[in-house]
Amino acid sequence: MMPSLTKDPQSISRFEQGYTSSNVEAHSPFCLFQWHRGKHPTRKDILSVDELRNCGGWDLGILTAPTDEPASLPGLLKLVDLFGIPSDFVGERSHAVTHSFGIRKLGDESEIVWIRFLALLPSLPFHGKPRWRRSAVVLKWVPTPSSNNKSTSAPSRQVTLICFQPVEGILVAINRLFKSSRWEDALRDPYFLINASFETWHELVDENAWKLVDLSREAERSIFERSAQLEIDSAELLAIDYNSIHNLAKDAIHMVEGLDASLRSLECALRYHSEMEKLQRDDPAIWEATHRSLHYRREMFHSTRLRMLSVDQRLKNIINMAFNIGTMHDSRVMRQDSYVMKTLSILAMVFLPISTVSSIFGTQFFTTTTSPDPTSSTGAVNTSFVVNKKIWWLWTISIPVTVVMLVGWGVWIKRSQLKAERLTYWMKDVEKAKSA
Structure with missing residues (x-):
């Protein structure tokens, strides 16, 4: 059934x-x-x-x-x-x-x-x-x-x-x-x-x-x-x-x-x-x-x-x-690109104070002058390159500003590296504590 x-x-x-x-x-x-x-x-x-x-x-x-x-x-x-x-x-x-x-x-x-x-x-x-x-x-x-036969094995x-x-x-x-x-x-x-x-x-x-x-x-x-x-x-x-x-x-x-x-x-x-x-x-x-x-x-x-x-x-x-x-x-490629950008940034940082000071003062530190040539009978002129007497202003202001910026940049980079190292050591200590 x-x-x-x-x-x-x-x-x-x-x-x-x-x-x-x-x-x-x-x-x-x-x-x-x-x-x-x-x-x-x-x-x-x-x-x-x-x-x-x-x-x-x-x-x-x-x-x-x-x-x-x-x-x-x-x-x-x-x-x-x-x-x-x-x-x-x-x-x-x-x-x-x-x-x-x-x-x-x-x-x-x-x-x-x-x-x-x-x-x-x-x-x-x-x-x-x-x-x-x-x-x-x-x-x-x-x-x-x-x-049904119980006697047989x-x-x-x-x-x-x-x-x-x-x-x-x-x-x-x-x-x-x-x-x-x-x-x-x-x-x-x-x-x-x-x-x-x-x-x-x-x-x-x-x-x-x-x-x-x-x-x-x-x-x-x-x-x-x-x-x-x-x-x-x-x-x-x-x-x-x-x-x-x-x-x-x-x-x-x-x-x-x-x-x-x-x-x-x-x-x-x-x-x-x-x-x-x-x-x-x-x-x-x-x-x-x-x-x-x-x-x-x-x-x-x-x-x-x-x-x-x-x-x-x-x-x-x-x-x-x-x-x-x-x-x-990909991170390695980005890091290489970062090195290039960092180099360009440093170059810009070096020349930025100079260009800034020049822009502020608006002073022409380098000029050319012309004068008649007394030895010439044809009316020729002489051209001379003249340095402004106030050029020392440029170096007096630009050099300290550049040094201050470079030192500040270096200190900031060093502090960032120290923070990353401390975080790494902390993570290692946590892993050791978990495995203990």
């Missing part, structure tokens, strides 16, 4: 609208791994869901499939009907959810758990290509008739795990399970496979987290080197790739978002796995080992998240420093 009440037909219709025969291939590549008691595990390539219907009867089955999108998996609706996957799982794809964890009990007493994963793959240079990695798992277990479930667009690590985990004789632990506690899914997903996320750390460290080193070249090379100083730095900061935010989503899914898995403890009375060791592993996975995700939070803060510091470098460069 519960599946019929919660089934959403609109999710199915939206999926069907996205399906067209022109954007899908002729077949959907599946790979089925099967384990049977008393037999060796087998691997088989499946071309369609119809072929998959004839491969039932396994004790443990792991099916790898493409991403659950119409363009990649047109047979998803048949797969949903075959395994009783809830319509909510189909509808989540159209909403592009970041986090999803669901559990549903079906009418045949079977249970289904589904989880969606989402992570960003950071890279530079950024070309606008899709860098998101999506994956999903659906775990279903069905009680077998042996569950054989596992009492048939377990199926469907991996949509599995990461590389899940294939390695399946290979390890192929070579292991403890595969029946997954029948005793199906969350054994959930733990393996979180383990492989953390490997992918942690690897890309370290990649983002390396990219951020390189950007940080470049900014530090440029900050040390403020007085050396101003041509390369402004050649800062602000776009790449902002993309790294955005990637860090998305990485934290993906880690938070994984942690929420892991918390849900731990909560529901705790409810299974009462069902594991005959073999509590398997449940306890799986539960402890899930707790460990949670701490590993927290470790990666803390690293990403640190990277996020470092990138904020890098962005601030990058903009400060530009500001310091």
Whole structure:
């Protein structure tokens, strides 16, 4: 009854609208791994869901499939009907959810758990290509008739795990399970496979987290080197790739978002796995080992998240420093212009008193006179340069005024510098007091 009440037909219709025969291939590549008691595990390539219907009867089955999108998996609706996957799982794809964890009990007493994963793959240079990695798992277990037989210790479930667009690590985990004789632990506690899914997903996320750390460290080193070249090379100083730095900061935010989503899914898995403890009375060791592993996975995700939070803060510091470098460069240019203006001001200050005194007195201190040349028969004249006898007034007044102005200017500059130094020392004392 519960599946019929919660089934959403609109999710199915939206999926069907996205399906067209022109954007899908002729077949959907599946790979089925099967384990049977008393037999060796087998691997088989499946071309369609119809072929998959004839491969039932396994004790443990792991099916790898493409991403659950119409363009990649047109047979998803048949797969949903075959395994009783809830319509909510189909509808989540159209909403592009970041986090999803669901559990549903079906009418045949079977249970289904589904989880969606989402992570960003950071890279530079950024070309606008899709860098998101999506994956999903659906775990279903069905009680077998042996569950009513209390005298047997054989596992009492048939377990199926469907991996949509599995990461590389899940294939390695399946290979390890192929070579292991403890595969029946997954029948005793199906969350054994959930733990393996979180383990492989953390490997992918942690690897890309370290990649983002390396990219951020390189950007940080470049900014530090440029900050040390403020007085050396101003041509390369402004050649800062602000776009790449902002993309790294955005990637860090998305990485934290993906880690938070994984942690929420892991918390849900731990909560529901705790409810299974009462069902594991005959073999509590398997449940306890799986539960402890899930707790460990949670701490590993927290470790990666803390690293990403640190990277996020470092990138904020890098962005601030990058903009400060530009500001310091502009300040350096303005300081050079200030030196030129200061030189012109000093020259004006030196000659200002002289011109002022000359203007006030209006005295011509230098004149020329003409007189007839007695030796010339043609009436030529002689020109002579005459200095006014009152020129000493000019120097008596101009020199003291100039000296007073220069001394006053020097005293004012010195006092301004002392005030700036006292403010700097005061700020240092405040910082020391805060750090003490």
